[in-house]
Amino acid sequence: MFTDDNHDDNQYLPIDDPNMFYYEMHGRKFSFLNESYLLPVDEDEIQRSDLLHRLIKFIFNGRIYCGPVRETLQFGDYRNVLDLGTGKGSWAVELSEEFCWVRVAGVDVVPIQFTEVPPRCRFEIWDINTYDMPYEDGHFDLIHARFVHEGIRDYPGFLRQVGRLLRPGGMVILIEPDLWQFADGKPEREFTFGSGPRAWFLIWETYRGCLSMLGIDTTVPQQFKRLLEETDLFDNINVHEGIIPVGFNHTEPTALTVGQLQWMAHDLLLPALKPMFVHLGILESRVDRMIQEAQRDLYSSDFELSSHLHIVWATRRSYDPLI
Numbered sequence: 001m002f003t004d005d006n007h008d009d010n011q012y013l014p015i016d017d018p019n020m021f022y023y024e025m026h027g028r029k030f031s032f033l034n035e036s037y038l039l040p041v042d043e044d045e046i047q048r049s050d051l052l053h054r055l056i057k058f059i060f061n062g063r064i065y066c067g068p069v070r071e072t073l074q075f076g077d078y079r080n081v082l083d084l085g086t087g088k089g090s091w092a093v094e095l096s097e098e099f100c101w102v103r104v105a106g107v108d109v110v111p112i113q114f115t116e117v118p119p120r121c122r123f124e125i126w127d128i129n130t131y132d133m134p135y136e137d138g139h140f141d142l143i144h145a146r147f148v149h150e151g152i153r154d155y156p157g158f159l160r161q162v163g164r165l166l167r168p169g170g171m172v173i174l175i176e177p178d179l180w181q182f183a184d185g186k187p188e189r190e191f192t193f194g195s196g197p198r199a200w201f202l203i204w205e206t207y208r209g210c211l212s213m214l215g216i217d218t219t220v221p222q223q224f225k226r227l228l229e230e231t232d233l234f235d236n237i238n239v240h241e242g243i244i245p246v247g248f249n250h251t252e253p254t255a256l257t258v259g260q261l262q263w264m265a266h267d268l269l270l271p272a273l274k275p276m277f278v279h280l281g282i283l284e285s286r287v288d289r290m291i292q293e294a295q296r297d298l299y300s301s302d303f304e305l306s307s308h309l310h311i312v313w314a315t316r317r318s319y320d321p322l323i
């Protein structure tokens with residue numbers, strides 16, 4: 001259990017050999033701690049997360065959060081924030097810089113975080129799939145989990161843990177991409193066989209199939225509201241669906257920037273999927289062909305591609321009906 005007493009000592013991160021956290025497949029690095037997370041955890045993947053971090057800042061008008069974060073974190077010296085699946089830790093560090101009185105902890109299964117951080121920011125290595133996260137009830141004022149649902153096997157259980165760790169009135173922010181894609185403003189299902197960017201849709205269909213084989217519910221982002229409601233632990237559930245353009249054909253400056261960032265992130269995602277697909281039984285030559293053909297759809301301007309982003313914030317209910 002982590003407490004405020006050991007917080008300042010930084011004594012819970014004795015990483016002698018960082019390589020012990022990784023194994024390699026097809027030239028990419030993966031996490032030992034979360035075997036069902038088959039996206040890489042290496043430089044290219046950090047770059048993809050950086051692009052998405054910048055994208056979020058564009059859609060949030062320069063901020064890294066939505067909802068009443070400022071109100072939630074004001075008053076008092078002992079405000080605590082948790083970033084689950086923190087990656088390199090950009091969100092945790094920037095939040096720490098903006099709210100310098102707040103203690104921010106970022107958690108991940110691999111030690112890829114910044115080594116120089118603001119004084120009240122720290123990182124921890126553990127698997128957030130645990131059914132008992134190592135903090136006391138009500139310890140946190142704000143919990144953030146972004147672009148990590150592919151690594152969470154039981155999302156309803158995860159939300160119950162988040163609810164347990166939040167103080168009454170504390171806030172959760174969840175941000176995840178939709179795993180179904182759009183072309184010319186229409187969803188995949190509206191394209192009849194043979195029409196639309198087939199290779200683009202096929203790679204996403206295959207990705208969803210692989211995640212399902214790994215025990216990941218691919219519909220979680222679309223179901224945020226219901227999942228939060230079913231815990232009976234949250235109020236003020238605010239759900240937003242952002243349409244994210246993909247590519248370079250926009251004239252409005254924000255749409256152009258966001259489209260470029262999403263395009264570059266997708267371009268990095270395609271080769272990152274290869275180890276997962278091969279590991280789960282698809283022939284390597286077929287995977288290479290699928291990726292090349294999907295790249296052709298991504299690089300061509302025959303269709304206007306777009307992705308959707310699910311953004312939700314909610315507050316921890318004061319009265320706990322489970323007790």
Ligand SMILES: C[S@@+](CC[C@H](N)C(=O)[O-])C[C@H]1O[C@@H](n2cnc3c(N)ncnc32)[C@H](O)[C@@H]1O
Pocket residue numbers: 031034037041049050053084085086087088090091107108109110126127128129145146147148150151152
């Ligand atoms: C795509 S990155 C996103 C990083 C960060 N949240 C962001 O938005 O920039 C996903 C991160 O989640 C981590 N992750 C995946 N499953 C995890 C788990 N079960 N517990 C902790 N971290 C996990 C990965 O190691 C990776 O660093």
